[in-house]
Amino acid sequence: MKKFTISCFTTAILLLFNSCVKNPVTGKRDVILISEEQEVAMGQQADPAIVAQFGLYENPELQRFIEQKGQAMAAISHRSNLNYSFKIVDSPVINAFAVPGGYVYFTRGIMAHFNNEAQFAGVLGHEIGHITARHSAQQQSKTVLAQGGLILGSILAPQVAQQLGNAASQSLGLLFLKFGRDDERESDRLGVEYSSKIGYDAEEMADFFITLQRTQEQNGAAIPSFLSTHPNPEDRYETVNKLAFEWKQKLNLTRAQVDRNSYLQLIDGLVYGEDPKQGFVENNTFYHPELKFRFPIPQQWQHMNSPQQFQMVAPDGKAMMLLTLAPGESLEGAAQQLLKNYGLQPLESKSVTVNGLPALAIVADQQAQQGQQQQQPVRTLIYLIKYGGNIYAMIGVTSPTTFDSYAPTFASTMQNFAPLTEPDKLNRQPTRIKIETVKETANLRQIFQRYQVPQERMEELAILNGLFLDDPVEKGTMIKLLTKYNK
Structure with missing residues (x-):
């Protein structure tokens, strides 16, 4: 046993030693268990899941803008060898984020809040900085990826959340890695450096941090990832301004670009806030004008909409519902596939109609996974509803002990799924x-x-x-x- 312990200790030391790699930004050696090839592979896997989760914003001019500016900045970065990708995703949330391997995403919500190109460039440099300094790889080496993401990660049954998220859950977990204050300071510094090197006035980056702080204070909106562990706002503002001044002197940047008018003209017509065509909530009812359906949301339940699914969570966190599309041409075929995908064992199944639409109602328990200990049992109520050429799956999830108390709420929402006919909802702009x-x-x-x-x-x-x-x-x-x- 003693020899075995010594051997394990020696192996661990060798592993750590061999995992110490030179940081491309600082030149120091960091303990990183993930190779550059693995970083790239992680990004390639995450990218389609992120695009599916949020959707791309349909504006070719804006997409060209972020790609051109991103590539120009990537070329002067510390890791210009990576194949970078830059996208604007269709979300009203104010945020920008990066995943390993060179993938950077801005929401249309943050694009709406920039007031010039220099502000955009500063945040772009900040996100590229997370990649070049290998912050995500360092965090990946310290912790396990968050599973499920978004609301799914907080419900009572994490094993079902993981299955409902499917393979995408691990990829989307990359979005929830938390960077420490030192990482954020370093990315601020790199944002100033990179944006200055392509000719922008990095002082505008500091002004944008104030805009974000005011937005959060006004409505309690979620703080973007690059502010979530940020240093004191006043200190950060002063530091960025000081760094910007130093880079102007170093580069002899006497006419640093701000480009206010050109940027404002670029975002003229940008969708602001929720886009009704993706579905919207009004008076505790979810409406989807393009797919032409509606259903009620239980009182005080939290909800989140995405291109893939609409999620609802009970106030006590002990139950959830979601609506998503189910694969298959028939209700029976869709039921078999859904039960198989989620590892569910049906207890009851019957044909019903929902506001004149053919449907299946199923009660099912989650099957224990082979080789895994199921920590919490799960019971679901599932309605599969055929409408408009699609099959919709409405799934309610809770524990068997609380199922009877939540089943009426599940059923009330599912049985009130109905075609949308009101012109003011169908034509909402x-x-x-x-x-x-x-x-x-x-x-x-x-x-x-x-x-x-x-x-x-x-x-x-x-x-x-x-x-x-x-x-x-x-x-x-x-x-x-x-x-x-x-x-």
């Missing part, structure tokens, strides 16, 4: 950013009043413009408004 040019010098509040912006939305739009309501705005300045607030 998204709110879009509209760029206007100020005709007379005034403060921002006065300008908003001229454009009939409601009082309760003025602070939101001031933050969107990176300004305060009492700030003077010169004649000829471009500002952001929202389409439904125009005259």
Whole structure:
């Protein structure tokens, strides 16, 4: 036993020694258990799952913009050898994130909040910095990937969450890696360096951090990943400004680019907030105009929408429901495939109708996985509903001990799935950013009043413009408004 212990200890030391690799940014040796080839493979696996989860924003001009700027910045980075990919995903959440191997994603929500190209470039450099400094690889070496992601990761039955997330769950777990303050400071520094090297004024990056902080304080929105473990905002602002000044001097950057007007023109017409065509919630009802269906959401249940599925979670976290498409041409075939995919054993099954639509209602328990200990038993109520050429799976999940108390809630939602016929819901249009040019010098509040912006939305739009309501705005300045607030 003593020899065995010594042998294991020696092996561990050798493993750590062989895992010490030179950091391309710092030049120091870090303990990283993941090779560059593995990083690239992780990114290649995660990319389709991320795109499927969020969807790409359908705007070729914006997609070309982020790809061109991203490639220009990647070329001067510390890891220019990687094949980088840059995409804008169709999410209203204000965020930007990167996964190992050179994959960078910006949401349309964060694109809406930039007020010039320099702000965009600073955050782009920050995200590339996480890749070049191998922050994700370091975190992967320290911890196991989060399983399930989003709301699925917090429900009572993690094993079902993992199965419902399928193979994508591990890939999406890359989005939930937390970087420490030192990593964030280093990425800030790299964001300043990279954006300065391609000619942008990195001081604008510091201003954008203030915009994000104001947004979070105003509505309690989730803090973007690059702010989640951030140092003190005031310290960060001063540090970024100081670094930006130093890089301007080092590069003799006397005319650093800001490019406000060109950026604002680029995002003119950008969808702002939720896009109704992807489905929207109103008065505790989920409506999907494109697929033309609706169903009620239980009172006080949290919910999250994505292109793949609509998720709902009970206030106590002990039950969840989701709606997703089920593969198969018949209800029976879809049922067999779904039960097999999720490892469920049917207890009851019967044919029913849901508002005139053919359906199957199934009660099923999760089967224990071979070689694994099932820590918590799971019981589900499943309605498979055939409508509009699709088969929809509505799945309610809880434990057998609480199933009877949640079953009526599950059934009420599922039995009230119905075709959507109301014209005002079917024809609901998204709110879009509209760029206007100020005709007379005034403060921002006065300008908003001229454009009939409601009082309760003025602070939101001031933050969107990176300004305060009492700030003077010169004649000829471009500002952001929202389409439904125009005259």
